[in-house]
Amino acid sequence: MxxxxxxxxxxGVLDPQGKAVEHALHNLGFANVTEVRVGKVISFDIxxxxxxxxxxxxxxxxxxxxANTVIERFDVQVQP
Amino acid sequence: MxxxxxxxxxxGVLDPQGKAVEHALHNLGFANVTEVRVGKVISFDIxxxxxxxxxxxxxxxxxxxxANTVIERFDVQVQP
Numbered sequence: 478m479x480x481x482x483x484x485x486x487x488x489g490v491l492d493p494q495g496k497a498v499e500h501a502l503h504n505l506g507f508a509n510v511t512e513v514r515v516g517k518v519i520s521f522d523i524x525x526x527x528x529x530x531x532x533x534x535x536x537x538x539x540x541x542x543x544a545n546t547v548i549e550r551f552d553v554q555v556q557p
Numbered sequence: 558m559x560x561x562x563x564x565x566x567x568x569g570v571l572d573p574q575g576k577a578v579e580h581a582l583h584n585l586g587f588a589n590v591t592e593v594r595v596g597k598v599i600s601f602d603i604x605x606x607x608x609x610x611x612x613x614x615x616x617x618x619x620x621x622x623x624a625n626t627v628i629e630r631f632d633v634q635v636q637p
Contacts, residue, residue, distance in 0.1 A: 483598055485598070485600070495599075498599060498622070498623070499601070501622055502601075502618060502622065505618075505621060505622060507603075507614065507618060509603055509604040509605065509614075510601050510602070510603050510618075511601065511602045511603075512600075512601055512602045513599065513600070513601040514599075514600050514601070515597060515598070515599050516597070516598045516599075516600065517595060517596070517597060517598065518563055518565070518595070518596045518597070518598050519575075519578060519593065519594075519595050519596075520565070520592075520593070520594050520596065521579070521582075521590050521591065521592055521593040521594070522590070522591045522592045523587075523589055523590050523591075524589040525589065534587065534589075538582060538585075538587060538590075541585060542578070542581055542582065542585060543578070
């Protein structure tokens with residue numbers, strides 16, 4: 478089963494990497510772009526009996542390792 | 558319009574960050590996880606007349622700035 482965990486900074490947390498990308502996009506002429514945020518996506522295969530088990534394990538991985546839940550939130554997508 | 562550009566290493570390109578996460582997950586007891594890959598997601602707001610224009614501009618951003626297309630591929634999602 479394929480799982481993708483998307484980790485992004487919580488709203489209100491400064492994102493200097495996003496700001497740098499935003500400036501670079503403006504310099505390239507994409508002036509119509511705002512609110513740039515940069516996050517991570519961790520994708521993997523997991524052996525699980527069903528999607529619910531995969532989702533539950535991925536949630537535990539997010540809390541214990543993949544995200545710093547003080548400043549980041551994460552979202553789990555499971556593809557069978 | 559909200560756009561998310563997901564950048565990931567092409568298949569066959571070594572992903573040491575993914576390997577490190579995989580080892581850490583195994584050490585935490587998630588032995589059923591394989592093929593861990595770590596990518597980036599760049600999300601932003603864009604002023605565009607329609608989803609097709611947003612998608613086309615995001616594709617140009619991916620090619621020119623967000624992805625190194627020698628070793629990375631990217632995927633554009635547009636949410637109206």
